[in-house]
Amino acid sequence: MSWSIPLAQRVISLKPSPTLAVDAKAKALKAQGADIINLSAGEPDFDTPDHIKEAAIKAIKDGFTKYTPVAGIVELRQAIINKLKRDYNTKYALDEVVVSTGGKQGLYNCLQAIVDPGHEVIIPVPYWVSYPAMVELAGGQPVFLSSRPDENFDIDLDELASKITSKTRALILNSPSNPTGAVYSRQTLEAIAKLAVEKGFYIITDDIYDEIRFDGNGPENPVSVFPEARDHVIIANGVSKTYSMTGWRIGYLAGPQPVIKAATKIQSQSTSNPNSIAQKAAQEALAGPQDCVKEMVSAFKKRRDFIVKRLNEIKGIKCNTPQGAFYVFPDVSSYFGTSCEGFEIKGSLELADYLLEEAKVACVPGIAFGDDRFIRFSYATDESQIGEGLNRLEAALSKLS
Ligand SMILES: Cc1ncc(COP(=O)(O)O)c(C=O)c1O
Numbered sequence: 001m002s003w004s005i006p007l008a009q010r011v012i013s014l015k016p017s018p019t020l021a022v023d024a025k026a027k028a029l030k031a032q033g034a035d036i037i038n039l040s041a042g043e044p045d046f047d048t049p050d051h052i053k054e055a056a057i058k059a060i061k062d063g064f065t066k067y068t069p070v071a072g073i074v075e076l077r078q079a080i081i082n083k084l085k086r087d088y089n090t091k092y093a094l095d096e097v098v099v100s101t102g103g104k105q106g107l108y109n110c111l112q113a114i115v116d117p118g119h120e121v122i123i124p125v126p127y128w129v130s131y132p133a134m135v136e137l138a139g140g141q142p143v144f145l146s147s148r149p150d151e152n153f154d155i156d157l158d159e160l161a162s163k164i165t166s167k168t169r170a171l172i173l174n175s176p177s178n179p180t181g182a183v184y185s186r187q188t189l190e191a192i193a194k195l196a197v198e199k200g201f202y203i204i205t206d207d208i209y210d211e212i213r214f215d216g217n218g219p220e221n222p223v224s225v226f227p228e229a230r231d232h233v234i235i236a237n238g239v240s241k242t243y244s245m246t247g248w249r250i251g252y253l254a255g256p257q258p259v260i261k262a263a264t265k266i267q268s269q270s271t272s273n274p275n276s277i278a279q280k281a282a283q284e285a286l287a288g289p290q291d292c293v294k295e296m297v298s299a300f301k302k303r304r305d306f307i308v309k310r311l312n313e314i315k316g317i318k319c320n321t322p323q324g325a326f327y328v329f330p331d332v333s334s335y336f337g338t339s340c341e342g343f344e345i346k347g348s349l350e351l352a353d354y355l356l357e358e359a360k361v362a363c364v365p366g367i368a369f370g371d372d373r374f375i376r377f378s379y380a381t382d383e384s385q386i387g388e389g390l391n392r393l394e395a396a397l398s399k400l401s
Helices: 018-031 050-061 074-088 102-114 130-137 157-163 186-199 227-232 257-268 276-287 291-313 348-359 383-398
Strands: 097-100 120-124 141-145 168-174 202-206 233-238 251-254 375-378
Touching: 018 348, 050 276, 074 097, 074 233, 074 251, 074 276, 097 102, 097 257, 102 130, 102 168, 102 202, 102 233, 102 251, 102 257, 120 130, 130 141, 141 157, 157 186, 168 186, 186 202, 186 227, 202 227, 227 233, 251 257, 291 383, 348 375, 348 383
Parallel strands: 120 141, 120 168, 168 202, 202 233
Antiparallel strands: 097 251, 233 251
């Protein structure tokens, strides 16, 4: 369709989320009857626990169906404050917390609140697909830190120091990480927190996978390991992944009051309060029984052990053992330069396409996360599907030469 009235510049270079696009393609093929194994999904396969659903049903029956305060109901913000005190031993006041429509909106509002045109935001590679786009939508410039797969994707502190300029406004950390599942060490978090205080930038910690960890330790954050950095840290989190509540759309930010006030102001002029019923459900999720989380994490751990072992048995694949989230990010670059029946594997994009066509297995190419050597598989699906998916993967890869 030709369209003569121009669109805004900011949207012209904006690409739709590649992970959501792969997932949509896999779901569409499945709906047409194709026998697809979808290892691309960014959401737990478990149902939302019943006690959380009951809280939402009660909210509807009680007529809790009107506008709420823009920043979210006090009871939910209090449940968030209690969680942050418990996990990070850090106290937040009510006006230091804002509830949003998903973790994504929290991050978006946060970047809109702190980034001006010309500012730089440092993003470690591989990154969650939306960070660079959100920084650019705020007029900022993403600055990438290279990836260190052999060091468990840890940050090179010398490289980080070398990328900090007078324009650096923030660094985004995501631990456990999407796509690698890597968790930053206490030493790394502490060193980064000290650097933020010394150089004067914000650390945005995307803690959305904080409870999905397999290392036996509790969640950690720069504020918990170096409390002096409190005014530099903006925590972004939500209930989507921990409580299998992706569709409910509840996330939050916690941080210094001026930042939270600014993010709330943006929300007041865009979406207003997040859904009132979902807020009641999120309150129950955070304040209610936590057995459901333990059960999900233990199922994810079992699948992680299986998928990592099986991937490393496949010729030409190298896969780290993630300590959290529900993704693996194996190095598949040994297949680049191979071909089979009209498919030429130049990089992760062609490999992911080949796997979808040949093996009917959906995964996300690493290029979407800024590193072309890898592909991302989600293990948020049952073990028999994972097993069958990897058998198909091995068969399809064996045809490439
Ligand atoms: C790293 C990361 N941050 C944030 C989000 C957004 O979560 P939500 O669904 O709550 O918006 C996701 C979802 O995929 C994610 O993977």
